[in-house]
Amino acid sequence: MFYRLAGVYHTTYAGERKLWPVPADRWQALGVLALGLLAPLLVGDLYLSSYLLPWLVWTAAALSLTLLMGVAGQLHFGFAAVMAIGAYTAIHLTRFGVPFEIALLGAGLMAAAIGSLFGAAALRVKGLYLVMATLAMQYLVDWTIINVPAISGGAQATLQAPEVSFLGAPMTNDTVQYYGALLWAAFLTVFIMNIKRSAFGRALVAVRDKDFAAAVIGVNVFRYKLLAFFTSSFLGGVSGAVLAFCYYEAVTPEQFSFDVSIQFVAMVLVGGLGSVIGAYLGAAFVLLLPIVLTNLVAGLADSGLLTISQNLQSHIPLMAYGALIIAFLLFEPLGLAKIYDNLRNYFRVWPFQHTRN
Amino acid sequence: MINRRGVLRSATAAIAAAAFAVSGFAGQALAQDKQPITFALLQDFTGVYTFVSNEYNQGQQDYIKMVNATGGVKGHPIELIVRDTGNEPQRGIEAYNRAVEEGAVLVDFLSTPVSRAMVPRVLEDEVVMITALHGRGDASDGQTFPYVFPMMATYWSQASVLAKYIEEHMGGLEGKKIAHVFIDSPFGREPLPILRELAERKGFEVKAFPYPSPGNEQSATWSDVRRWGPDHVTIWGAGGGQPVSIRTAIRNGISPKDILSVVWLARTDMRQVGFEAAKGVKRFAATATGRDTPVIQKIMETVIEKGNGTGDMENVGNVYYNIGVATMAASVQAAEHAIENYGAPVTGPKLKKGFEDIENFNAQGLMPPITITEKDHQGGGYGRVSMWTGDGWEPQTDWITAYQDIVWEEIEENAKQFEQGN
Numbered sequence: 001m002f003y004r005l006a007g008v009y010h011t012t013y014a015g016e017r018k019l020w021p022v023p024a025d026r027w028q029a030l031g032v033l034a035l036g037l038l039a040p041l042l043v044g045d046l047y048l049s050s051y052l053l054p055w056l057v058w059t060a061a062a063l064s065l066t067l068l069m070g071v072a073g074q075l076h077f078g079f080a081a082v083m084a085i086g087a088y089t090a091i092h093l094t095r096f097g098v099p100f101e102i103a104l105l106g107a108g109l110m111a112a113a114i115g116s117l118f119g120a121a122a123l124r125v126k127g128l129y130l131v132m133a134t135l136a137m138q139y140l141v142d143w144t145i146i147n148v149p150a151i152s153g154g155a156q157a158t159l160q161a162p163e164v165s166f167l168g169a170p171m172t173n174d175t176v177q178y179y180g181a182l183l184w185a186a187f188l189t190v191f192i193m194n195i196k197r198s199a200f201g202r203a204l205v206a207v208r209d210k211d212f213a214a215a216v217i218g219v220n221v222f223r224y225k226l227l228a229f230f231t232s233s234f235l236g237g238v239s240g241a242v243l244a245f246c247y248y249e250a251v252t253p254e255q256f257s258f259d260v261s262i263q264f265v266a267m268v269l270v271g272g273l274g275s276v277i278g279a280y281l282g283a284a285f286v287l288l289l290p291i292v293l294t295n296l297v298a299g300l301a302d303s304g305l306l307t308i309s310q311n312l313q314s315h316i317p318l319m320a321y322g323a324l325i326i327a328f329l330l331f332e333p334l335g336l337a338k339i340y341d342n343l344r345n346y347f348r349v350w351p352f353q354h355t356r357n
Numbered sequence: 358m359i360n361r362r363g364v365l366r367s368a369t370a371a372i373a374a375a376a377f378a379v380s381g382f383a384g385q386a387l388a389q390d391k392q393p394i395t396f397a398l399l400q401d402f403t404g405v406y407t408f409v410s411n412e413y414n415q416g417q418q419d420y421i422k423m424v425n426a427t428g429g430v431k432g433h434p435i436e437l438i439v440r441d442t443g444n445e446p447q448r449g450i451e452a453y454n455r456a457v458e459e460g461a462v463l464v465d466f467l468s469t470p471v472s473r474a475m476v477p478r479v480l481e482d483e484v485v486m487i488t489a490l491h492g493r494g495d496a497s498d499g500q501t502f503p504y505v506f507p508m509m510a511t512y513w514s515q516a517s518v519l520a521k522y523i524e525e526h527m528g529g530l531e532g533k534k535i536a537h538v539f540i541d542s543p544f545g546r547e548p549l550p551i552l553r554e555l556a557e558r559k560g561f562e563v564k565a566f567p568y569p570s571p572g573n574e575q576s577a578t579w580s581d582v583r584r585w586g587p588d589h590v591t592i593w594g595a596g597g598g599q600p601v602s603i604r605t606a607i608r609n610g611i612s613p614k615d616i617l618s619v620v621w622l623a624r625t626d627m628r629q630v631g632f633e634a635a636k637g638v639k640r641f642a643a644t645a646t647g648r649d650t651p652v653i654q655k656i657m658e659t660v661i662e663k664g665n666g667t668g669d670m671e672n673v674g675n676v677y678y679n680i681g682v683a684t685m686a687a688s689v690q691a692a693e694h695a696i697e698n699y700g701a702p703v704t705g706p707k708l709k710k711g712f713e714d715i716e717n718f719n720a721q722g723l724m725p726p727i728t729i730t731e732k733d734h735q736g737g738g739y740g741r742v743s744m745w746t747g748d749g750w751e752p753q754t755d756w757i758t759a760y761q762d763i764v765w766e767e768i769e770e771n772a773k774q775f776e777q778g779n
Contacts, residue, residue, distance in 0.1 A: 024505075045454070045458075049450075050450055050451035050455070091431050146542065146543065153774075154771070154779050156494075156495065156771060156779065157491050158473050158779060159778065159779055160775075160778045174632060203634050248446065250476075251471060252473050252474065253543075254470035255446055255470070290443065295455070309667075310415070311668070314441035319443070
């Protein structure tokens with residue numbers, strides 16, 4: 001019924017290789033984009049600045065990480081540190097008077113340089129050992145930021161994002177910041193989707209599935225592993241800068257702590273490794289669900305339906321959140337993206353389920 | 358048909374009458390109660406501040422219940438919004454935006470990372486943020502941070518009070534060696550400039566000994582401390598790291614009598630060290646401990662004994678509970694000034710001025726007398742040193758303040774950096 005494939009004829013190779021070959025998917029993507037563009041008119045300030053905006057920024061970060069973890073199969077437990085490098089670089093550059101557009105590139109390059117340095121460990125180690133190498137990066141970057149006042153901004157360890165403008169639009173009001181984040185998330189969405197169908201993406205997938213098998217069929221594993229770290233760190237660095245300028249407006253070391261790295265890994269895993277829509281769903285799950293649950297429980301408690309201590313009231317959302325993670329992993333280990341895919345498949349043949357093979 | 362229409366009509370009339378009655382009652386109810394004042398306590402109940410936030414928040418809620426039970430602030434009840442932020446800045450931002458939309462005029466995050474992230478926002482939105490014993494120390498400069506109120510001794514002032522205590526009660530500072538052992542974070546480093554400046558002036562030696570976060574293993578650090586052989590040790594940590602510091606210090610032959618701690622040291626920490634073993638440890642105290650003060654007595658009478666207490670009754674009178682009570686006592690006092698001097702309804706700017714009208718307020722002996730001015734949002738930097746006696750904290754001094762000239766140099770220097778974007 002929906003997502004119908006019947007009657008869709010591909011008469012050219014280009015048509016068949018479109019990002020969204022099925023018209024229904026295309027319309028759906030356009031519809032979501034339109035909603036995203038109209039969001040400042042549709043939702044109030046609170047939901048725009050506290051929900052949609054961070055969701056887009058975190059999604060951008062999750063997309064950058066899913067390229068490395070999902071597509072190239074290299075585990076990274078220090079992605080917050082990569083973003084920290086980007087955020088601090090961008091802020092220091094703009095404070096020196098560098099235009100914001102160039103500072104964003106600088107943020108990406110610096111993050112990519114340092115990220116690939118630690119990524120070089122991936123050339124020798126795999127799996128859990130690589131996790132250790134990236135963890136080392138997290139701690140070293142944290143330590144450096146805290147212990148070098150020139151980076152962290154002195155005793156209070158806070159640096160405020162200078163007022164900048166992006167392509168002529170001042171990045172100071174919520175709406176411009178929102179569109180900035182939307183632009184970056186939309187760009188990354190199309191970018192990652194395109195990488196996945198390019199030779200580069202296929203090489204990464206080959207490396208992920210078995211690196212020596214990839215070497216046998218002529219993929220230069222050394223080069224592609226490094227490229228994966230470089231690209232992902234570059235995107236992560238820019239995402240960090242976007243996070244600092246569009247959302248926090250100031251950076252402190254805690255915003256890029258180890259916990260945040262774990263949250264990114266969780267987003268990618270819960271969403272579905274290597275999936276673009278999974279990054280959106282995973283970011284929503286990890287970032288927004290705790291907030292929604294907290295408000296829900298607090299609302300129940302305030303209305304007198306739930307008379308419990310403050311302590312328990314604060315922990316119930318955590319329990320529910322944990323239970324949900326376990327439930328999702330039990331029912332669909334491939335992540336939220338797979339649940340979406342199942343729904344899509346269901347509606348594709350609805351109401352003629354018997355036609356599904 | 359006519360019949361049915363008649364039924365309909367009478368039903369409509371009945372509904373209209375009911376609606377009228379309801380709105381009438383609501384109108385009456387509104388006329389009786391004055392407009393509530395909303396405070397938002399958006400704290401970390403599940404992250405790293407759990408060691409303090411439960412007791413602290415319990416004290417705050419109990420105090421507000423007491424105020425509401427005894428007529429509110431000049432007839433205005435106080436409404437509290439209490440939410441968990443998990444010490445995550447992005448959750449703090451959401452909770453803050455929501456609270457402001459619901460009309461909050463005062464916010465308290467009790468989390469340094471969240472408060473730091475919120476400074477530019479509260480300055481822009483003109484909402485009062487209290488940062489008692491957390492947040493930026495330089496926010497004491499009311500001219501640079503008009504809406505931020507540390508209202509209690511900053512970490513800088515705490516260090517200066519401890520130094521003063523050593524000077525006056527532990528045989529002077531000159532020629533001494535003082536080890537500053539701290540969690541390796543901006544918070545742990547904060548008092549160092551003050552100690553170094555004092556060391557230069559008073560002719561003693563200071564050496565910094567950081568231990569890695571979260572501080573549940575500090576042996577390497579303390580063996581360095583032992584080798585250096587300090588006369589006194591200041592410990593600067595919070596939560597789980599504190600008892601570990603004291604235990605490891607004792608194991609390294611440092612007498613508990615020579616240990617002086619930042620404000621974050623409570624009965625639970627002493628239980629972990631061992632009540633007897635920890636005898637003699639000294640600590641900066643921002644408020645009185647125990648239930649003897651009139652304010653706590655009144656809370657007992659009007660809230661706790663009526664069964665309306667917020668949490669475990671055992672916590673009443675504990676260190677962090679009383680700090681929570683003190684923050685709300687000062688805030689309510691500010692709201693009272695705001696209504697008295699600038700009229701209801703209380704808004705952010707009026708509450709700010711209300712805070713700056715606070716003069717010699719000590720919450721009937723619960724806290725040192727604080728005076729907040731447009732320039733000084735710290736309130737004077739008072740505190741006292743109390744000692745663990747084996748079953749409780751015994752004040753060793755009166756409320757004192759020390760070397761505020763050095764503290765203010767630091768405050769102004771940092772505030773200037775904030776204006777430049779740090």
